Amino acid sequence: MEKEILKSIEDSSRILIITHVNPDGDTLGCASALKSYIGEKADILIQIKDNFNFPNTYSFLPHINNSKNLSNLNNEYDLIIAVDVASIDRIIDKAKNIFEKAQNTIVIDHHKTNSGYGKINYIKGGISSTGEVLFDLFEKSNIEITSDMALGLYSAILTDTGCFKYESTTSHTFEIASSLSKLINTSNVADLCYTNKPKNLILFQNYLISNAIFCANDKIAYTLITKEIIEKFSAKDEYTEGICETLRSISGVEIAFVLKETNNGVKASIRTKEIDATRIAEKFNGGGHKRAAGCTIKEKINTACDIFIKEVLAHI
Numbered sequence: 001m002e003k004e005i006l007k008s009i010e011d012s013s014r015i016l017i018i019t020h021v022n023p024d025g026d027t028l029g030c031a032s033a034l035k036s037y038i039g040e041k042a043d044i045l046i047q048i049k050d051n052f053n054f055p056n057t058y059s060f061l062p063h064i065n066n067s068k069n070l071s072n073l074n075n076e077y078d079l080i081i082a083v084d085v086a087s088i089d090r091i092i093d094k095a096k097n098i099f100e101k102a103q104n105t106i107v108i109d110h111h112k113t114n115s116g117y118g119k120i121n122y123i124k125g126g127i128s129s130t131g132e133v134l135f136d137l138f139e140k141s142n143i144e145i146t147s148d149m150a151l152g153l154y155s156a157i158l159t160d161t162g163c164f165k166y167e168s169t170t171s172h173t174f175e176i177a178s179s180l181s182k183l184i185n186t187s188n189v190a191d192l193c194y195t196n197k198p199k200n201l202i203l204f205q206n207y208l209i210s211n212a213i214f215c216a217n218d219k220i221a222y223t224l225i226t227k228e229i230i231e232k233f234s235a236k237d238e239y240t241e242g243i244c245e246t247l248r249s250i251s252g253v254e255i256a257f258v259l260k261e262t263n264n265g266v267k268a269s270i271r272t273k274e275i276d277a278t279r280i281a282e283k284f285n286g287g288g289h290k291r292a293a294g295c296t297i298k299e300k301i302n303t304a305c306d307i308f309i310k311e312v313l314a315h316i
């Protein structure tokens with residue numbers, strides 16, 4: 001499989017590397033590393049939708065600032081490589097069209113739910129990050145990792161493991177991190193990834209945390225994000241990331257959730273410690289993982305909150 005991928009890259013004259021819509025550190029780090037490896041004949045596509053910012057935090061990654069977007073994308077590619085893109089629905093608009101019509105497509109990913117929608121699928125479900133999958137692909141192919149490639153791969157692994165905290169972090173993940181650490185300044189990378197946040201993001205998150213509501217003897221913690229609050233802080237979509245995790249991190253809290261008012265109903269994010277979060281999300285046709293799930297409730301925010309809290313209380 002590794003040989004097939006390398007041959008496909010070699011044989012192609014124009015290559016497009018696609019990151020998932022509203023990209024994170026893993027997909028961008030992998031795209032950057034892959035572009036550093038392939039060189040001139042590859043372009044990176046960054047897709048942004050709704051109220052989401054260009055990922056400025058990651059502009060330190062090589063080539064990210066020179067990437068294509070959905071408006072200046074053309075159809076000149078004979079190979080498309082999707083990195084960290086769990087399903088074809090994470091490729092949108094014109095890009096989806098180009099992907100579906102391309103001569104050759106490769107999917108490199110770590111999501112268990114990835115159905116393998118490419119012509120070649122290099123999917124290792126359950127591995128910590130696509131960064132780890134891509135490192136292994138390079139290593140198995142005897143490709144020398146340069147410092148530029150290491151910067152992308154390390155950022156991908158660091159951010160997708162929550163700084164090596166999540167369950168999917170293994171001794172192999174640390175071995176990879178160790179070998180990458182010989183090529184880059186890891187503390188500098190951590191600073192670039194985590195100490196570069198917009199002021200309003202911190203103010204918005206602090207506001208929501210200080211207005212959190214606790215019930216069931218502090219076993220449940222939640223906060224409401226209304227359109228009014230979003231406007232007050234000019235909050236982008238990505239500003240809500242991490243709020244639910246902060247509420248869950250409080251000692252004694254078993255279920256944390258965030259309800260966010262949107263144009264298409266109220267979006268709920270649920271984070272739990274032991275309780276199966278998917279059982280709550282599924283009541284509202286949502287889904288996810290055991291400790292992190294989500295759903296949408298087609299009601300006004302106050303009604304949605306009443307309905308949702310009743311359901312959550314039934315799981316305590």
Ligand SMILES: [Mn+2]
Nearest residue numbers: 026084130160
């Ligand atoms: Mn990922």
